[in-house]
Amino acid sequence: MLMNDDYQSCLSSRLSRFVSLTQAECGFIQEMEKDEHQRRKGRPVISVGDATEGIMVLKAGWAVVKADSADGRSQILRVYLPGEVMGLAEIGSSHANHRVIMQTDGTICPFPRRGLAPLFIDYPRLGALLTALGSLDQIALRHHASSLGSMDASNKLKFWLLQLRSRLEVANVGLGNRFRVPFSQVEIGQAVGLTSIYVNKLLRKFVDNGDIEIERPYFRLLKRDEWEKDCEFVNAFHDMDTSWFPSAIGEGTTGSADLSAPLRA
């Protein structure tokens, strides 16, 4: 797993996937970023009711967003993969509505709340980028909700695995059909809205059918194409549209309505 080490900062490393950052942008982010720190598996990242604390990059490890109900059940609404930006959904609220916890050991780089105002003022392109990231999150969540609401159990499970694979592939180009799934069957159930025991029966059936191979915690999807047809999977993780972004500062854009053509992935 190669890291792009041109950047010392986590956030700029993440953001540079979408636009190539200027020196100034990198410098700013780096200056703002607080010290990264480790979190062990199971430790909270954001607890319900916490005052909003800016955003953070999950430099290493996995995290999840959980919603828990009074009867003790909890549901996994979102999986954060290494490199992803957490906390974007929270910045509009004064207090967190959902719990974020580490799914594996990992490292977090906070970008503090007080950095956001200067970011929007001095680096408008980064502001636009954050907005766009939030919108991609929302699209992914729509797909998930759509799966929860209208697929049968088998397709929900297929869809969740496919989508996980696709997102892993974004970070890890050339990833094949084999990947790590650091979730117990109970947790998979919480993610797809099924009982762990039905998840078990489905997985077993998939294995017996030759649809997948499992060597815990690795899954291999043997019939990905077929699955993608089954649940009408569309990979929405390729394209971010950056063409509407303002140019980076120092490139002479004055704020007129003229659209200079920025870079596209």
Added chain:
Amino acid sequence: MLMNDDYQSCLSSRLSRFVSLTQAECGFIQEMEKDEHQRRKGRPVISVGDATEGIMVLKAGWAVVKADSADGRSQILRVYLPGEVMGLAEIGSSHANHRVIMQTDGTICPFPRRGLAPLFIDYPRLGALLTALGSLDQIALRHHASSLGSMDASNKLKFWLLQLRSRLEVANVGLGNRFRVPFSQVEIGQAVGLTSIYVNKLLRKFVDNGDIEIERPYFRLLKRDEWEKDCEFVNAFHDMDTSWFPSAIGEGTTGSADLSAPLRA
């Protein structure tokens, strides 16, 4: 229903719910906003595959986001109420993933894509506001997904009605427990992930229990408190946290990390 007519523009009218806009901000928005136009019930607002077209305010009427699958079923992922901003979820993608269509006759005010760059550059506070709006959308969607994934049919339906009522109340302060639900039972089913016929049976049961009164298309929730307990409803539509926003331009903020204390709702 009173309208705040200090503002001629739809978008500035909407945004001024959250921060009080400066003259300059209003002026800019107004200048950018294209002509509003009418759309009849059932007409598309955004079609799947459309190139992204900026954002728009639903000045009047209701709209919905639908996901349709090959077998002809479709699902309602989001309801837009009068005054809400549409298209925020799409701006990060070059093409739309979901369909937006008018649920009733209504009026739309587009804010074109080419207005976004100058907005982020010259009016950073508005950029932050858009980001925050997107994040609130995402929180609402999380609640919806959570309901789809973990509640039984009865609570899904209760939750959906409660949440609709709460959101209507934001725009229409003092709205009681009676409100218009311009959806057929089929459509309610599409929204909560149930068959129309089961929706019918549940509604009937609610009426028989004295939980609700229905005078099509008006619903009255007679046992709102009880319902809110049943499905652990939390009203997440009150608070937008604007305290991290940059100050409006012309208020002397230079972009340093200093946090001037902006207005809070």
Added chain:
DNA sequence: CGTTTGCTTGAAGTAGGTCAATGTGAGTGG
């Protein structure tokens, strides 16, 4: 080792879906 955490499998129950039929306004054309 014993304990815990997670996987596996079966038997039984039920929430909610499917199918089918009937009823009821709200247009629309004559």
Added chain:
DNA sequence: CCACTCACATTGACCTACTTCAAGCAAACG
């Protein structure tokens, strides 16, 4: 005015995809 249609609500009978409950294993871990 009536007849026809069309979209929507209503209701019952049946069925199944999932859950719940219960029990036995395997692997990890103090």
